[in-house]
Amino acid sequence: MVDQKKLVEVAKETLARKDVKYIIGYKKGSYGFQTSAAFAYTPKDVEQFIFTPLCNKNLAKYPLKEEKLPLKRGEEEDKRKIGIVVKGCDSRAITQIIQENGMNREEVVLLGIPCPGVINQKEIEKRFPNQSEITEINEINDEYVFTIEGKEHKIPKQELLAEVCKTCDYPNPVLYDVMIGEEVEVNPKEEYEGIKELEEASLEDRWEYWEEQFQSCIRCYACREACPLCYCSTCMADLLEPQWIRRSVNLSENTAWNIMRAFHLAGRCINCGACENACPMDIPLMELNKKLGKEVKEMFEYTPGLDIDAKPLLGSFNPDDPEEFIK
Numbered sequence: 613m614v615d616q617k618k619l620v621e622v623a624k625e626t627l628a629r630k631d632v633k634y635i636i637g638y639k640k641g642s643y644g645f646q647t648s649a650a651f652a653y654t655p656k657d658v659e660q661f662i663f664t665p666l667c668n669k670n671l672a673k674y675p676l677k678e679e680k681l682p683l684k685r686g687e688e689e690d691k692r693k694i695g696i697v698v699k700g701c702d703s704r705a706i707t708q709i710i711q712e713n714g715m716n717r718e719e720v721v722l723l724g725i726p727c728p729g730v731i732n733q734k735e736i737e738k739r740f741p742n743q744s745e746i747t748e749i750n751e752i753n754d755e756y757v758f759t760i761e762g763k764e765h766k767i768p769k770q771e772l773l774a775e776v777c778k779t780c781d782y783p784n785p786v787l788y789d790v791m792i793g794e795e796v797e798v799n800p801k802e803e804y805e806g807i808k809e810l811e812e813a814s815l816e817d818r819w820e821y822w823e824e825q826f827q828s829c830i831r832c833y834a835c836r837e838a839c840p841l842c843y844c845s846t847c848m849a850d851l852l853e854p855q856w857i858r859r860s861v862n863l864s865e866n867t868a869w870n871i872m873r874a875f876h877l878a879g880r881c882i883n884c885g886a887c888e889n890a891c892p893m894d895i896p897l898m899e900l901n902k903k904l905g906k907e908v909k910e911m912f913e914y915t916p917g918l919d920i921d922a923k924p925l926l927g928s929f930n931p932d933d934p935e936e937f938i939k
């Protein structure tokens with residue numbers, strides 16, 4: 613478990629710096645097993661910071677969303693840095709964004725959290741439905757421990773751990789200014805095991821599978837809003853001229869949206885699972901993301917979000933790049 617006191621102490625020290633505007637961390641949510649992003653402008657705000665197994669959102673989404681607000685007439689841009697609490701996957705998202713020139717390294721101060729893994733939100737909400745009371749969860753000796761209506765529950769970690777965390781190769785931040793705690797041990801497992809069955813299915817069966825999934829998409833775009841790498845100021849899905857995707861919610865347009873989303877993340881997705889976590893229709897978006905990630909790795913030996921000085925996959929060319937797919 614991350615030392616909460618240390619987290620608050622480091623965040624306060626960082627906020628006291630003259631060149632830091634505010635810090636983004638996690639706080640308890642307003643109900644059940646939710647946590648939410650917290651924006652700390654004062655030392656008092658920092659005191660609400662937590663890091664628990666429920667901190668499963670990707671905070672790399674927020675600096676861009678916040679900073680993209682237009683300035684008022686005559687308003688000067690505030691160029692102070694933004695502090696962000698980052699797990700391994702948040703730090704990879706920031707790294708990828710910097711690599712793509714979406715932000716500069718100097719614009720952020722990263723408070724690194726060695727991440728022991730987070731809880732699968734949907735799984736815990738399934739087991740304890742309609743839980744409105746704010747519930748805090750601690751990890752003790754490979755068990756998640758929490759109390760609901762006076763009753764203590766202990767659930768083995770592996771039963772509730774998010775799927776992405778089970779195969780995470782980078783739980784420790786790859787980019788940070790200060791690390792809060794000792795690095796956690798990395799036990800890499802077969803990352804693509806979960807998509808093996810689908811890969812082995814016939815083309816017809818795969819198509820049928822995805823048709824069924826996309827049929828239920830309601831085009832709420834929660835997947836896009838949760839994704840730290842979906843930061844274009846105008847998403848192609850919202851364009852009216854040219855209109856790439858019609859507004860109608862039907863299989864054809866839903867398929868277009870989901871394929872477009874997945875392809876825009878190819879070579880950029882850092883496997884945080886925030887999109888799938890946000891999807892209210894339980895569409896297995898990580899299966900698509902993983903498949904594209906696997907293809908990219910095998911074809912170009914490229915893993916996104918590891919090095920701010922590397923070139924983005926689609927912005928680089930190597931004469932030895934495979935081209936069998938170009939007819």
Ligand code: SF4
Pocket residue numbers: 699700701702727728729730774776777778780781782783784883884
């Ligand atoms: S994917 Fe890795 S860094 Fe991200 S929450 Fe899971 S274990 Fe932590």
Ligand code: SF4
Pocket residue numbers: 828829830831832833834835836870890891892893894895
């Ligand atoms: S979050 Fe799910 S339902 Fe909403 S647009 Fe994305 S895939 Fe469709």
Ligand code: SF4
Pocket residue numbers: 838839840841842877880881882883884885886887888901
């Ligand atoms: S596509 Fe999903 S898993 Fe990939 S970076 Fe975006 S939110 Fe994370």
